[in-house]
Amino acid sequence: MKEKPFLTPKQEQVLNFIRKRVGERLPPTIREIGEELGFKSTGTVRDYLKALMQKGLVKRMNNKSRAIELTERASIKIPIIGTINAGKPNLAYEEIQGYVDADDLFLGRLGFDDVFALRIKGDSMIDAGILNGDIAVIKKRPNADNNDIVAALLDNNEVTLKRLSSKSGKFHLEAANANYAPIFEEFKVIGKLITVIRKY
Amino acid sequence: MKEKPFLTPKQEQVLNFIRKRVGERLPPTIREIGEELGFKSTGTVRDYLKALMQKGLVKRMNNKSRAIELTERASIKIPIIGTINAGKPNLAYEEIQGYVDADDLFLGRLGFDDVFALRIKGDSMIDAGILNGDIAVIKKRPNADNNDIVAALLDNNEVTLKRLSSKSGKFHLEAANANYAPIFEEFKVIGKLITVIRKY
DNA sequence: TGACAGACCACACATTTGTGTGGTATATAT
DNA sequence: ATATATACCACACAAATGTGTGGTCTGTCA
Numbered sequence: 001m002k003e004k005p006f007l008t009p010k011q012e013q014v015l016n017f018i019r020k021r022v023g024e025r026l027p028p029t030i031r032e033i034g035e036e037l038g039f040k041s042t043g044t045v046r047d048y049l050k051a052l053m054q055k056g057l058v059k060r061m062n063n064k065s066r067a068i069e070l071t072e073r074a075s076i077k078i079p080i081i082g083t084i085n086a087g088k089p090n091l092a093y094e095e096i097q098g099y100v101d102a103d104d105l106f107l108g109r110l111g112f113d114d115v116f117a118l119r120i121k122g123d124s125m126i127d128a129g130i131l132n133g134d135i136a137v138i139k140k141r142p143n144a145d146n147n148d149i150v151a152a153l154l155d156n157n158e159v160t161l162k163r164l165s166s167k168s169g170k171f172h173l174e175a176a177n178a179n180y181a182p183i184f185e186e187f188k189v190i191g192k193l194i195t196v197i198r199k200y
Numbered sequence: 201m202k203e204k205p206f207l208t209p210k211q212e213q214v215l216n217f218i219r220k221r222v223g224e225r226l227p228p229t230i231r232e233i234g235e236e237l238g239f240k241s242t243g244t245v246r247d248y249l250k251a252l253m254q255k256g257l258v259k260r261m262n263n264k265s266r267a268i269e270l271t272e273r274a275s276i277k278i279p280i281i282g283t284i285n286a287g288k289p290n291l292a293y294e295e296i297q298g299y300v301d302a303d304d305l306f307l308g309r310l311g312f313d314d315v316f317a318l319r320i321k322g323d324s325m326i327d328a329g330i331l332n333g334d335i336a337v338i339k340k341r342p343n344a345d346n347n348d349i350v351a352a353l354l355d356n357n358e359v360t361l362k363r364l365s366s367k368s369g370k371f372h373l374e375a376a377n378a379n380y381a382p383i384f385e386e387f388k389v390i391g392k393l394i395t396v397i398r399k400y
Numbered sequence: 401t402g403a404c405a406g407a408c409c410a411c412a413c414a415t416t417t418g419t420g421t422g423g424t425a426t427a428t429a430t
Numbered sequence: 431a432t433a434t435a436t437a438c439c440a441c442a443c444a445a446a447t448g449t450g451t452g453g454t455c456t457g458t459c460a
Binding site: 229230231242243246262263264265266267 | 416419421
């Protein structure tokens with residue numbers, strides 16, 4: 001008995017082309033897909049799209065140009081790999097543990113309006129793994145919970161990233177670095193840390 | 201003399217709608233824009249698009265449906281703020297220091313083919329600010345430079361993230377945690393760390 | 401020997417979508 | 431007073447794009 005692959009090679013090519021185009025911004029038209037893969041008939045492409053739809057990989061809207069959507073299942077993902085088999089020359093993707101969705105990995109469906117970023121200066125949060133130069137993505141909020149890392153506005157009009165801490169009912173700010181003293185002065189929480197990104 | 205805003209309010213509405221749709225996957229058609237903003241003529245929308253193009257905010261391709269692209273200047277960005285003025289109730293965006301491009305902040309124009317991610321287990325790189333649970337985005341490469349952080353394949357078929365180090369001509373792997381000994385055994389570099397992402 | 405899926409093509413047709421010309425009206429600049 | 435820009439609308443038309451029907455050929459499954 002042969003292995004019945006989930007997708008035929010051609011189907012995968014079609015899907016990959018859609019992935020590529022979606023990633024590059026504009027989903028392709030039916031004719032663009034055909035052109036790319038060498039199909040001379042739009043009907044052929046529709047057959048493939050039908051197959052991909054039946055397998056739950058793409059969704060479409062009727063009569064709308066370029067309205068091809070990748071489903072959760074097919075969207076652009078980065079594989080999270082675990083152990084790699086040394087016998088293989090390339091990464092053994094059979095050992096994939098899961099996927100990181102390229103899109104919502106970091107921004108996802110957040111409204112862009114309530115999000116801003118701070119570039120970290122200094123080492124006051126180094127013990128929390130937040131280094132100088134990192135980008136801290138903050139979701140605006142006027143408050144946060146105990147132990148959350150927050151962006152706070154200090155009296156001197158500076159913004160700082162610190163851990164919110166409550167001792168005996170009152171909130172204060174704590175650095176994650178023994179060289180910095182906690183801040184007990186007035187401050188205002190302006191947002192909560194949701195993501196840290198560091199580029200090398 | 202009145203302030204001459206860069207964009208009229210309506211122009212900004214059009215731009216924001218395009219931003220929204222682009223972010224949601226499918227750029228709008230001219231008629232979709234008109235519908236959203238209450239324009240009854242496609243000509244009106246084209247006038248706006250023309251204005252936005254002249255201001256260098258959008259690019260278009262002729263005769264292609266939905267082929268509206270945001271330029272660098274107009275693309276979806278997250279502001280990096282610096283000092284915040286305490287006098288204002290909201291974030292003072294006048295003090296924006298720059299922008300992080302939402303897209304290429306982390307994945308950018310990398311080919312998805314040569315990228316994978318590892319979820320960090322353990323604390324062996326903690327002094328490099330890479331914590332348990334972080335996602336390390338790796339670009340596949342068979343080699344790297346001294347001091348690069350790399351994903352390496354060990355003899356026991358495990359993948360590990362360590363700093364590549366050369367002493368006396370020979371490469372070995374070093375953890376960023378005094379509790380872990382350097383690795384002098386055989387290993388193969390499979391990729392180089394390009395980004396670390398941590399979600400809270 | 402069907403039955404059926406994969407892999408195609410040819411075309412006609414319907415819709416959607418982009419283009420272009422020509423208006424109207426208001427406000428500001430010169 | 432006359433441009434010039436904003437701010438629209440109405441249409442006609444063309445090009446792009448999606449839909450649908452009806453094939454052919456091949457291989458596999460039962």
